[in-house]
């Protein structure tokens with residue numbers, strides 16, 4: 001049970017290959033990013049449930065008795081493999097006054113929180129009155145898995161607060177992880193948060209947020225890649241906002257309309273993920289230039305495929321053109337339609353060249369930065385180990 005404050009964090013992700021195809025049972029390769037979402041939970045002074053979301057300018061507060069009236073609608077839902085039902089979502093929308101239709105950023109964050117709070121309370125015993133702050137280094141809705149990092153943090157914090165999982169011993173460490181079976185439970189609940197936000201998620205984003213590292217994901221099967229080369233990636237945020245839920249729904253419509261045309265494209269994306277995995281393994285053993293050439297070509301082919309299935313955007317085309325002018329290869333990452341692109345850098349790509357590419361991208365109004373990938377999954381932090389920026393967001397300094 002929650003006697004003391006708890007701080008957890010989960011990473012965002014970059015999908016190397018397989019976005020959208022993974023929703024339709026194909027393989028995806030995804031890596032955890034060194035940008036994280038942080039959540040602090042502590043008992044509230046007055047027994048209310050309070051959540052502050054500074055990235056999206058939301059602050060929400062409920063009396064615990066108000067939330068108790070909703071619990072019966074969630075108590076039948078005791079199996080964590082069951083999806084959020086339409087009745088449950090309608091009840092939450094009625095309770096919060098959120099209109100039906102396509103909910104906005106704040107509404108989605110509110111619905112995902114209430115859904116997890118109530119379902120976890122109904123199954124494991126009510127989460128006590130708590131005060132929660134969630135703050136992220138990730139841009140919201142830009143293709144870097146912000147919704148999954150949010151859901152993973154909520155699942156980890158709420159499951160720990162109600163005693164469904166233990167508080168991993170920190171033993172003088174600045175970060176601690178839960179045992180595997182508890183991580184699996186966190187992942188399954190986070191998937192349900194993603195279902196509220198995305199509609200029909202594949203589960204790849206929450207799996208990377210939970211497990212970290214480099215993963216192959218297909219139809220719920222998660223395989224950690226053991227031998228991975230160090231990859232240099234330039235990330236570019238076009239700052240064009242888009243909704244993963246709508247993009248995923250658009251791809252489904254296209255597949256239903258043109259199955260004979262779209263299914264081969266998905267099969268080809270699947271083959272690209274397989275080929276990329278083999279090349280990454282080969283690179284880890286023997287880093288030859290020709291392996292990087294193959295990775296670059298796979299980026300180009302997949303970017304064309306993603307345009308064909310309708311998730312491209314003129315801003316993403318501009319990223320590809322601007323980087324191609326510097327001899328670099330890019331593709332969109334995540335749901336597309338704007339959001340972020342990734343550019344592959346070779347180990348010996350000249351930093352001056354990268355700077356020049358970043359200047360060109362900046363002139364288009366985009367923000368870009370070189371990243372580390374393969375960060376660790378969800379973890380618990382000691383307060384003293386947190387960066388000043390995080391403490392500031394939590395109003396601790």
Ligand SMILES: Nc1ncnc2c1ncn2[C@@H]1O[C@H](COP(=O)(O)OP(=O)(O)OP(=O)(O)O)[C@@H](O)[C@H]1O
Pocket residue numbers: 037053054055056104105106107108109110134135136139140141142143144145146147148150197198205242243244245333334335336
């Ligand atoms: N820091 C945050 N605070 C509150 N809500 C958040 C936060 N980060 C993400 N969200 C929720 O997640 C939604 C964005 O999810 P969406 O899936 O559209 O984008 P993404 O996860 O960033 O990109 P992708 O799914 O393509 O990787 C927001 O509308 C909001 O409801």
Ligand SMILES: C[C@@](O)(CCO)CC(=O)[O-]
Pocket residue numbers: 015018019020021022023143145198200201202203204205244248334335
């Ligand atoms: C577009 C998509 O494939 C990746 C979003 O990061 C959706 C999903 O897998 O849930």
Ligand SMILES: [Mg+2]
Pocket residue numbers: 145146147148198205244
């Ligand atoms: Mg998302």
